[in-house]
Every structure is written in C-alpha cells, then in structure tokens.
Amino acid sequence: MPPAKAAPAAARKASPGTGLLFLREEEMRLAQDLLFFANRDLSDAADEALEDTGLGRAHHRVLHFVGARPGLSVGDLLEILGITKQSLARVLTALIEERLVVQKAGRNDRRHRHLFLSEAGTKLERELFENQRERLLAAYREAGGPAVEGFRRVMVGIMGKSARAYIDAGRPTPPAPAKRRK
Numbered sequence: 001m002p003p004a005k006a007a008p009a010a011a012r013k014a015s016p017g018t019g020l021l022f023l024r025e026e027e028m029r030l031a032q033d034l035l036f037f038a039n040r041d042l043s044d045a046a047d048e049a050l051e052d053t054g055l056g057r058a059h060h061r062v063l064h065f066v067g068a069r070p071g072l073s074v075g076d077l078l079e080i081l082g083i084t085k086q087s088l089a090r091v092l093t094a095l096i097e098e099r100l101v102v103q104k105a106g107r108n109d110r111r112h113r114h115l116f117l118s119e120a121g122t123k124l125e126r127e128l129f130e131n132q133r134e135r136l137l138a139a140y141r142e143a144g145g146p147a148v149e150g151f152r153r154v155m156v157g158i159m160g161k162s163a164r165a166y167i168d169a170g171r172p173t174p175p176a177p178a179k180r181r182k
Helices: 025-053 056-068 074-081 085-099 119-143 145-158 161-168
Strands: 101-105 111-117
Touching: 025 056, 025 119, 056 085, 056 101, 056 119, 074 085, 074 111, 085 101, 085 119, 101 161, 111 119, 119 145
Parallel strands: none
Antiparallel strands: 101 111
16 A cells, blocks of 8 residues: 655645644633733833833823824723723823823814823833834744744734724724723
C-alpha cells in the first residue's frame, strides 16, 4: 500500500474554531490572566511618565482619546469611556486646571463643549504614547506578523459591536459601551 499523501497546504491550515483545546477552562483562565497582566504592564509604561504630574490612568485615557480626535465633544467622550458625567468632570477639571486640555463651545450649539489638547497636553500625550509604543513594538517584533494579526482578531472579538465599528471605521464615531459603569 502506498504511503498516504499529505493534505494540500490549504487543507492543513487550521481554520478558526478547529482544535478547540484552547477553549478549556484552564486555557480561558490563562487568557484572562494574560489580559490582566498585559494591561497592567502596558499601563505601567505610561504611569512612569504620569508619576511626576499627579495624574493617573483616567487622565491618560482622556488625553489619549482627545489627542486622537481633536474637537471631540464631551458627550462623545462619555460614550467612548463608558463612565458617569461626575467621573469625567473630576478628570476633565484636573486636566483643564493643569492646562493640558482646552474646552471650546460648539459652533452650532454653544452648549456642546469640544475638547482639544494644549501644547503641553500634546507633549504629555505623545510621551505617554511613546512609552507604551516601545513595549508594543517589542512584543509585536517578538511575536511576528501572523501572531500580531491573530492578536488583533482576538482583541476585536472581545469587543462589543459598537467598539468594533469604531475601530473598523478608523474611529470616526464613538462607540456606545455595552453597559455604563458606575
């Protein structure tokens, strides 16, 4: 009897959902641990730059989104962050007092407030980005292209539909959170 022929390369390539050993409970718990530790350590990279400013991670999140979308409305920022008005007010007040964020009234509706980074805010946001960028670059280089693409697919798979739409569309509109945190 002749030896069995190897399956074509396309047939050997695993499709999503095959080899479901990674779906066992211990693997899911490991995935949670990996997400928690990666988030902690990526945040630590930015925390070093925040240390001297008296600002924290909530301030960093606001700087990130306002830096990515100058002119973002306060309402849109609330939707993106999924936090209460009171929580955002505390963070924004500190950033405005530190002259890192500037608030401007809307052109069409003066009740709407739009947010921009000041020169100092832009500089700090860039420093925070660079600190995290270095950690991400090192991880991406070590993992390689196919792993990076797999990572992106997993992260997008974890997100809710509105966050996916936000990412897919290149961030033109803010995502509505799955449920508002208090």
